[in-house]
Amino acid sequence: MSAISPTLGARGGSSNDQLRRYNLSMVMTLIHHSGGCSRADITRRMGLNRSTVGALVAELVELGLAFEGEPESVVGRVGRPSARVYPNPDIVALAVYPDIDAITVCIVGLGGEVIRRIRYDTVRVPTVHETVNVVKAIVDGMRGEIDTSFRVAGVGVAVPGLVSSKDGRVLIAPHLGWRDTALASAVSKALDFPVFAGNDASLGAIAESLFGIARGMDDLVYLNGSASGIGGGLIIGGSPLRGTSGYAGELGHTLVNSAGARCHCGRTGCLETEVSLSRLLAVLKLPRADQDELEIALGVSRDPKVMREVHRQIDMLSEAISNFVNMFDPEIVILGGFLASLLSVGRERLADAVRSSSMSSVGRGLVIEKASLRSRIVMVGAAELAFAGLLDDPAAFARGTAAGGIAPRA
Ligand SMILES: [Zn+2]
Structure with missing residues (x-):
């Protein structure tokens, strides 16, 4: 700087x-x-x-x-x-994250601290309309606290899908079943705050680069594995790689196995069909597991079937990471969600495979690490969208809200 x-x-x-x-x-x-x-x-x-x-x-x-x-x-x-x-942590952003089984709303203070977190478990994959209603109900429930204790800079919505960086329209969020929907303006109308939206994994990459393990690093690849697939985010030369419309970074749809399974995107052998949480849960005979539970289950299992599946997934993951390393020459590759669990049980196998299949001079100094912000990551990244205007022109922000009286923290 x-x-x-x-x-x-x-x-x-x-x-x-x-x-x-x-x-x-x-x-x-x-x-x-x-x-x-x-x-x-x-x-x-x-x-x-x-x-x-x-x-x-x-x-x-x-x-x-x-x-x-x-x-x-x-x-x-x-x-x-x-x-x-x-x-001043009383200046906050509201971060919203709709996923296939829950809608999460957080109050995130300046400085990146999650002050309040409310998770609403949905009985089915929420529609856009249901999402807006749930978010409104949650925010209405916090309205008293928000009005008395905080100044809201805006709302950042993280979406597991392709989101236009220009107007916050969701082009497609395959696992939510959302298509071409004006999400940001619907949320803004319901909450009466400025709303910004972005892809969840891209926001995760931004969060790790600003507040997490990649702080101070200019080149990173972030891969997050969840029940709905694998999302990716890239920071290249210190800037998030967005593409023309903000859709860049669909790393989960990188080809890793030409003889593999058919992906919902229409192609075959994508990273997210070959490396998947549901396949791990199937060999472990578990109905569900969070990152910690999965890590323990994989760590204690001596079942050869589980070992074979773990090795298969690590080899496929290394194939994709080697491609990203050859393309982007990152300083660090950060793995979140179930991919972090895979890293815990197969760190050496993954590192060796990436080293041997990347161009030797490129893969040598590479660090592969778990995401450090864990469950905060997407919310902190989403809040960053809402803080952007304040950071860009602090005096104009303060003037705009001066009527409400922003009191310095004692
Ligand atoms: Zn695909």
Whole structure:
């Protein structure tokens, strides 16, 4: 991260205004993504002098977007300690995640903390209409708390499907059975907040790169395995890979077995038909299992059938990962959901296979790791959509909500 010179400002106002707005945005973003940092960190990271950083921090505090905490005590350090600056967690986003068996709504504070989580189990795969009604009922139930304790920056909806980045329309969400539906505008109408929508795995990749195990890394591949299949998200050169309409990253439909099973997408031998939770549950003779339960069941099983299936799935997964490594040269491949359970029981087999089938110079330094944000991951990523405007122009955000009185946290 670095500050820009006045001549590079692109928005309206004098170049000094533009510079100040830009630097305010950078400081706010740094505070939010670090969950709090010292003025000294900000000074170092932004390459600005201390008094400029002091003024920017004071403005964010004045705007009610940040607060300064106790000075950090560092043993052995000489001189005045640097105060820590934290994002105001009372500024929140609502994160919404409709899936095949549940609709989850979270309140996520600035800084990425999940403050409240409500999961509504559905009796069947929810329609768009049912989803909007359930989300409205949940938010109405929290309305008192929201109105008295929080300022809502907006709503981020994560969808297991193809979502247009331009208008939040869902082109197709195969497992939900949704097709060409104006999801973001329906939710916005019901809740009366600005609403943004994105693909769940792409949002997961963003969350891990900002708050999780890939913090500070510019190139990553994220693969999430759930009951509805395998989703993927890519961060390339520090930016999420979106494609023309926001549909990029359908990594679950990578060919891994030309003699494999038919996929719902119409092709044969896709990653998500060959590497699947239902096939693992079938050999384990379990009706269902979450990530931890699956990991334990796979870890203790001595059944040769289970071992064969685990090895088969790890080999297929390594085939796909090798392709992604050759294509994108990532620093890290992050596995979530049941793929993280597979990694736990077959880490060496997977790493060896990826190493041997990637171009040797590319696969050598690769890290393959489990997602670190676990059940928070998609919600934190969805909230990031809603925080984008605030981070882009903190003063404009604060002005827009000033009537409601954003009080700095004591
Ligand atoms: Zn497919």
